[in-house]
Amino acid sequence: MKSVLSSNQLELFNPSKPSNLLWFNPKFTFVDLFSGIGGFRIALEELGGKCLGYSEIDKEAIKIYKKNFISYLNSEEVNLGDIVKLGKFPFSVDIVVGGVPCQPWSIAGKIKGLDDPRGKLWFDVIRVVAQNQPKGFIFENVKGLTEPRHRQSFELIISKLKSLGYNVKASVINSYDFGVPQDRERVFIVGVRDDLDNSESFQFPEPLHVKPKLYEFIEGIEASEVRKKKFSPDILFAGKIPASRGRFQKNDELNDFFIFTDIRDGHTTIHSWDLVRTTQREKLICKTILKNRRKKKYGLKDGNPLKFEFLDQLIPNLTAAELDKLIAKKILRYIEHKGYEFFNSKISSGINGISKIFLPNSDVIGTLTATGTRDFVATVSLDSQEPQEYKNTFIREIYRKGKYKPLSAKDYARLQGFPDLFTIADKENTAKKQFGNAVSVPVVYHIAKALVKVIL
Template sequence: MKTHENHQQLELFKAFKPISLTFCQTKFTFIDLFAGIGGFRIPLEQLGGKCLGYSEIDTEAIKVYQKNFISYCNSEEINLGDLTRITNLPDKIDLLVGGVPCQPWSIAGKLKGFEDPRGKLWFDVIRLVKNHQPKAFIFENVKGLTEPRNKVSFESIINQLEASGYWVTYAILNSYDFGLPQDRDRVFIIGINKIIENYANFSFPKPLANTPKLYQIIPGISQQKLNKKKFDPDILFEGKIPVSRGRFQKIDELNDFFMFSDIRDGHTTIHSWDLIRTTEREKKICQIILRNRRKKKYGDKDGNPLTLEILRELITNLQENELEKLIKKKILKTVKDQGYDFVNSKISSGINGVSKIFLPHSDVLATLTATGTRDYIATQSFTCQDHKIYKENFIQEIYFKKKYKPLSSRDYAKLQGFPDWFILADNENTAKKQLGNAVSVPVVYHLTKSLLKTIL
């Protein structure tokens, strides 16, 4: 059950419709940097903010932003254009906000940091803070910016912001903790101008008491009441609990999602040999390859092709034609001069275009990204709690019967906390990309609400 506060908050995000700010009292002003499609703007206006100007260079994002906001704004609002060319900002700015491009600090962006032109945008952000001295700022980025590999760069950013006259703090906030069923960690950097009395009294918002399940947010999926059974972890993991299990994977319950991968294993990992007719011998061969391909003695990669000679050492009486049969079934492939490996050797690609299928009662979906995911949601409940037949029943009842659906752009919007009135890009893929890049609306709402208590 939702708490009364959470229910009110969800209704607020559904019902809020932008109106001309001339008809309501302005409590503070803000500049929207890296505006995207308006993830920061929605909650700031809900809290009484007035936008004095916005900066964005992506043409398609600007179209969506202007369609949703600019038609009702007064003519004084400025399209600031390219951040690197901004020399002057309007006077008396209370808040400077923005989701600074995150790709330079993520694995997907090849971790180039300040060597990436997008990484250098931090220098322009710092320049604007220093020259225009807003009362405070909120900048958002990927969690990776705070990790050890980026320590020097992150400390440089913080030090330069502090040198501009600000008390600076930061925290990693997860969208799940603020009413969204999405596992999305992001770092939020807060700076308060030292001219503000009691600037150090600021504190980050506490997680909400309850959060909705997927079936409460995503339309078109049903859910029966499910009492989850508790297990001895040794039963689920055969005595060895994986160290990689995340916050939303309990060690004493069955997973709420199924992963489709030939290079990982687990009680809810589905392999290609589970989905097509294979003999027990063929399954055994695949499992032996799976267990050995990541061993360092066979190579430095996180998964190495194995030669016929190595496989014959591992598998009793292995015949080459047995591997050929698995190649014909498109389970194995040969890698020139290296050996045999799985066809489905990328977790992100999944199997047959499916990476994960989440169950309706799941607390979260994986992080939405601009590059898209191959994640699906089961459209009906799956209540099996017998660990011995859990995976097989899912394959028969959900996967083979195609009782699952891809995420739509509107689903993306709901998982990011965008209200129902928000107009998305016409192109589905463009809308998903924009929403994957966006900030989660309720997180910014509660964070800004806490900040305003200090700066106003």
């Protein structure tokens, strides 16, 4: 399989089809639980491992898994089926791996944890490890599993795995640190059987010294470095740097993305009143609502509809007709007995179907998910300018001219570190869902490489 990584990264991870010798003389064996479309398998086969069996119940994922991994050489390899019914394997195995379903712990789900039937699958994982006693294991889940609201469940899972006779370590790892431009944090739980002489020597790999860019991975966008200017916080944030700024946002540079929302503000925030014709008076009304909607004196929610009598105090000579015009433009809406709020009232929904547009030179794109994304990528670059002109140029030259594209399934594959020759599902949405559910292959490769050194 051809790698999508740049030349300096090829030395670190270069997935390819395993040679025929692998099937007869593997370095180690493994079982692929919750196999999905095979992200774990690509990495472990590249390290010289042989899969003895996989467990998956999703029919569409199984189709893709078989197309990519099952051939005449291993035509008898079996799908071990539903893990709930899985017990002792008909063989011994060195390593067990799997991406345990994450929805019970994800903020994108209902966060029911172990009370969710999918959360209870952790107990099946623990049972399978107990009955088969592999030399080691690697399990993956969302970062949410490690957060305070799930701390008790996380510690229980670790404790149960340790009680089976394993030295267990866990770490939250970002895919960006292992060569793909995706801000994807996942917790990896690794165990080494206690009776191995070096069971305590496993260490998670250190981040790689590579700095990927979106334009290196996504087809159809301009490959270009841009000139960066430095700005003081007084210019970018009116002197107050927001606590919410993430790892990939620099406090002295313009953001490499534009976010479409009416309920937050910032130097690269695009509001609906920036996109439709509005007067300065209408902009003032919108900005006043934006500034006051989260104040507790107007309600306990993190964003409250504002009644006319409140707005009348904040905006001189306000009339209901002015608000009605903004409703007609689908900038505001009226909630009976509560007041006025923005028509686009959820960050996740964005505006006109767009949540964010990332520039080609961005370090990362947001986390890919099975439910899809409203993130887009600009097809041309944008040099640094004064903040307001930066925003105006983006709207004029990129947004208005449609110089941006949605992520394709092939883009998803590359952003997850899958090789170019990997066969994907025919239906675009199915393929995106499968890659959103998958692991980032380079991350698994480097973790598994460290584990294999310990158990062999």
